[in-house]
Amino acid sequence: MKKILIVDDQPNIRKLIHLALRDHFALEEAGDADSALERLMVARPDGLVLDVTMPGSIDGFQLCERIKRDPRLAEIHIVLVTACGQVSDQELGRALGADAYFIKPFSPLALARHLTTALLPATEDAAG
């Protein structure tokens, strides 16, 4: 089963994403980018659902950049799910290598469809 790490400092958002993805993926969670970086090295997930604005020494943008610049991690499919909704934020996310950008509020079913399409064989159905 493909593995996804959910990174968001809001427990409600982690719970929401967990509910939307639990039927399709093995899930892990982290509440900030620092602990996410530690988990990445151990868990080696296939995908990352990543918030941007979080407490800690680095934010989601910085974590995204580090992952995409690290050859060991660069293949991880990164979806930024963030309240940073300005066009400049989206452009920055794309420039840092994010594979998709969802602005809060977002459809958890659409997120599930995106990740199943990106990470699972075509025979598996998307959520919803």
Next chain:
Amino acid sequence: MNTANDLPMPGELRTELTCCPWGIAAVGGDGNVCAINPAFTRFTGLVTADVLGMGEADFVARLDSSGIERQRVEATGDLRAIHYFREASVHTEHDQRMSGLAEALREPLASIYGFTELLLTQDYDDETRRDLTATLLDQTEVMSNIINEKLDTRKIEPAAPPQTSPR
């Protein structure tokens, strides 16, 4: 003192410049500033007497030293050029405040939107449905608090809770 009303241009355009929220300064055919609009004064603190007759190069240097990002367009007829700008600090501060508020509201709204979508489309047991519904109520209260604390500065009295009709 010249204002936008004194500019040698069609009345319709003159009215637009006077009412325009962007700071605008016109440079006449002689290369000197010949008029500014009210927004220019509002944003820069400079009145017509400060800049009227000033050469364009000196005028540009004065604006640039104030950190005002401006645009210049060539004009035709009696005018040589138009300089226009948004006052950076005023709008940036306001924009940042609004942007921060939008981000703060997006978090609970994401929960409300997302859990509602899941409740409408997924088959959950009763306990899960109650739990998610309680989360909706909780996040609505979070949104309400943000609005009360950050958006509504009029200190209005909170509305009374809705009354249920006796049956």
